[in-house]
Structures are given as C-alpha cells and as structure tokens.
Amino acid sequence: MRLFHCECCGQRLYFENTHCVHCDTPQGFDPYTLSLRSMTSDAFRPCINRESGICNWLVPAQSDDQYCLSCRMTLVIPDLSVSGNVTLWADMEAEKQRLIYSLFRLHLPLVTRQLDPDNGLGFRFMADAPLGDSERIMTGHLDGVITLNLAEADPVVREATRRQMAEPYRTILGHFRHEVGHYYWQQLISNGDWQEDFRRRFGDERDNYAQALQRHYQQGPRQGWQQHYISAYASSHPWEDWAETWAHYLHMVDTLETAYEYGLTTMPRGSATSSAEVNLHDDPYQKLSFDQLIAQWLPLTTTMNSLNHSMGYDDVYPFNLSTTVIDKLSMVHSVIHQHSNGI
Ligand SMILES: [Zn+2]
Ligand SMILES: [Zn+2]
Ligand SMILES: [Zn+2]
Structure with missing residues (x-):
C-alpha cells in the first residue's frame, strides 16, 4: 500500500484517513488516481457511506452515483439494526477497499454487477440467522459474487x-x-x-470438486502437502490451490509495496555481504520481474517475523515457499502481467 500526503500541509497520511492528522482538512480516496485527496476542490464529493463512517472514498462530482466504486460493488449488507453489525460491516468494507486497490494496481479487469450483471464482481456481507436452525452463511465465490459471513469480521470468532x-x-x-x-x-x-499451463502446475480442475472437499475435511490434507502446496487447504482441489496461491501473490506484492514506500532495506548483520542486502528499489505491483519479487520477499518475511517475535507475537508470515509453490506463484505473476500488458 502506498503512503499519501496531505495536499494542504504535506503531512504523511494513510489509506484509511478521513482527515489530515495535522491540519484537519477532510481527506478522501480517489479510486481513479489511487490517491488520497484533500477535499477542498469541487471535483469530487464523498461517497454517501461516509455519513455512517463506512467509507472514505470519493465520487467524481459529475457522476450520478451516490456510492463510490467500492461501495457500488457491495450487493448485500447485514441488518444494521442488529447491535454490533455496523462495526463488523465497516471492518469488512475497509479490507475490501484494500483488495480493490490491489486489483487496480495490477490493472486487472474490474467491473461492477450493475455494468455487467453476468461477469461483474460483487460482494455480499451476510450474518447467520440468530436461531441457528437455518443454513449457515458460507464464505465463498459464485460467478462473480463473493459472499462473506459477517462473523469473520469478529476477531474472537475468527480466531x-x-x-x-x-x-x-x-x-x-x-x-x-x-x-x-x-x-x-x-x-x-x-x-x-x-488452461494447459494451469493443469500442468495445479492439476486437473475437472476432478469432482464436492468429493475433493469432502475428502479434505474427512481425511485431512494430503500427506507431504508442504512440498507442493502453499497451505493444507490448497491441497484439497486445483481450484483451491489456485485461489490460495493467487491470494499469496497479492499478499506479496502489497506487503512489498508497503516496505518500498517506507524505503526499507534489509541487510542482516553478521552476514554483511553485498548479497545479503536487499534494497526494495522499485514498484512491486508493476515493475519487478518475478525473480526480483521473490528475491526481495523472502528476506522481508524473515525480518517481519523477527519483528513480530520481539513484540511477543507469533509469525506474521507462517508460510514456507517450496520450489513447486514458487513455480505456481510465477504463473500467477505471468497471467496477471500478460493481461495487464494487453497481450
Ligand atoms: Zn494537512
Ligand atoms: Zn464508498
Ligand atoms: Zn476457495
């Protein structure tokens, strides 16, 4: 994630800021330039969800939309009269905005369901029925609609x-x-x-999906999954392997961008050879080759984990990348960049 600055006073600001922490000028995020703007011009107005503290994104003044691009992608929201639901929903929207930021940074195709009812992307945030006798809301994706169980925003439930x-x-x-x-x-x-490259690396997705998931939940992950998969769940079916690997690629590029924005360089003491120095020198979303991404990522994760331990936390990055997994990640990189280069 990029760092931002107040256009009025130069103060460093963050993606979530609604006001400058120094001069108090209202701030909003402009998804078209991917930047935080001081709301002093009449080129923009706030998304209507700003009123309920849900959103700091902007809408172009000439637009007919009341909602910003991110909020327009939300198809279903929870019952806000239920105590606590506003906070849970707000936490969902905040993370969704980070997702949408990354999709834009990668130049991935992104269209709302309003514009493309069949292939657009939309989100539903739904709570389980209180009595518990109806079916639980399952987090998942179906034909462009992503559903998250609202309880996932509750840290106690999630843990x-x-x-x-x-x-x-x-x-x-x-x-x-x-x-x-x-x-x-x-x-x-x-x-x-x-498709062929996919099947060679991830396996044949025509394997019965429902049976594969049932097998995973009844018998546990494949033996030795660590050699071939980024997570135990990834070993359940090629589709899940792809989704887990894809998610990991987004973890990598966004975390690397944050490190780059802070000018971070890792050079562990005691191994002070030039090869140990990793200088985050370019935009990880667009400019780095896959080999550069990996070369910067591995030492950064070691650093992040050690920092966490110093504060008494577990690994922030509890993953190991085998060569097979790195090869799968490289395919995600190629697919995204081939698309974004318009080849
Ligand atoms: Zn300011
Ligand atoms: Zn909004
Ligand atoms: Zn999945």
Whole structure:
C-alpha cells in the first residue's frame, strides 16, 4: 500500500484517513488516481457511506452515483439494526477497499454487477440467522459474487475458527484475496490460453470438486502437502490451490509495496555481504520481474517475523515457499502481467 500526503500541509497520511492528522482538512480516496485527496476542490464529493463512517472514498462530482466504486460493488449488507453489525460491516468494507486497490494496481479487469450483471464482481456481507436452525452463511465465490459471513469480521470468532481448522493464518483480507482468485480463474484461465499451463502446475480442475472437499475435511490434507502446496487447504482441489496461491501473490506484492514506500532495506548483520542486502528499489505491483519479487520477499518475511517475535507475537508470515509453490506463484505473476500488458 502506498503512503499519501496531505495536499494542504504535506503531512504523511494513510489509506484509511478521513482527515489530515495535522491540519484537519477532510481527506478522501480517489479510486481513479489511487490517491488520497484533500477535499477542498469541487471535483469530487464523498461517497454517501461516509455519513455512517463506512467509507472514505470519493465520487467524481459529475457522476450520478451516490456510492463510490467500492461501495457500488457491495450487493448485500447485514441488518444494521442488529447491535454490533455496523462495526463488523465497516471492518469488512475497509479490507475490501484494500483488495480493490490491489486489483487496480495490477490493472486487472474490474467491473461492477450493475455494468455487467453476468461477469461483474460483487460482494455480499451476510450474518447467520440468530436461531441457528437455518443454513449457515458460507464464505465463498459464485460467478462473480463473493459472499462473506459477517462473523469473520469478529476477531474472537475468527480466531476460534482458525484454531478449529488448524490454520496458521486467517484474516478478512486473506478471505477477499482468496475468493477473488476464484473469480479471476474464471475470467483469465478457464477455457483460455492458460488452461494447459494451469493443469500442468495445479492439476486437473475437472476432478469432482464436492468429493475433493469432502475428502479434505474427512481425511485431512494430503500427506507431504508442504512440498507442493502453499497451505493444507490448497491441497484439497486445483481450484483451491489456485485461489490460495493467487491470494499469496497479492499478499506479496502489497506487503512489498508497503516496505518500498517506507524505503526499507534489509541487510542482516553478521552476514554483511553485498548479497545479503536487499534494497526494495522499485514498484512491486508493476515493475519487478518475478525473480526480483521473490528475491526481495523472502528476506522481508524473515525480518517481519523477527519483528513480530520481539513484540511477543507469533509469525506474521507462517508460510514456507517450496520450489513447486514458487513455480505456481510465477504463473500467477505471468497471467496477471500478460493481461495487464494487453497481450
Ligand atoms: Zn494537512
Ligand atoms: Zn464508498
Ligand atoms: Zn476457495
């Protein structure tokens, strides 16, 4: 994620800011230039969800839309009269905005359901029925519509689920990145030029999906999955492997961009050879080759984990990248960049 500056006073600002922390000028995020703007011109007006504290994005003044681009992608919101739901929904929207930022940075095709009812991207945030006897809301993707169970925004529920599923990592942003991976599989891989490459690396997605998931939940992940998959769940079916790998690629480029924005260089002491120095020198979303991304990513993750341990936390990055997984990530990189270069 980029860092931003107040256009009035130069103060450093962040993606989520609604006001300058120095001069108090109202700030809004312009999704068309991917920048935070001081709301002093009449070229923009705020998204209507700013009133409820949900959104700091801007709408061009000449637009007929009341909602910003991100909020227009939300198809279903929870019942806001239920106590606590506004906060949970706000947390969902904040992470979704980070997702949409990354999709724009990667120049991925992004269209609302209003413009393309069949292939557009939309989100539903839904809570389980209170009595618990109806079917639970399942987090997932279907033909461009991503559904998240609202309870995933509750950190207590999310941590309990994480432990129960024996997962090392579970976040709202991770859910979004995973589910949108299914969407882009349909958009960029299925029936296209990449299908053969996909099957060679990830396996044949025509394997019965329902049976594969049932097998995964009943028998656990494949033996030795660590050699071939980014996560245990990725070993359940080629589609899930793709979504997990795709999500991981988004973790990488966005975290690298943040490190780049801060001018971070890693050069561990005690191994002060020139090869140990990693200088984050270019825009990871667009300019770095895949080999450069990996070369910068691995030492950064070690640094991040060590910083976390110093604060008494577990690994922020509980993953190991095998050569097979790196090869799969390189395919995600190629698919995205081939698309964004318009080849
Ligand atoms: Zn300011
Ligand atoms: Zn909005
Ligand atoms: Zn999935």
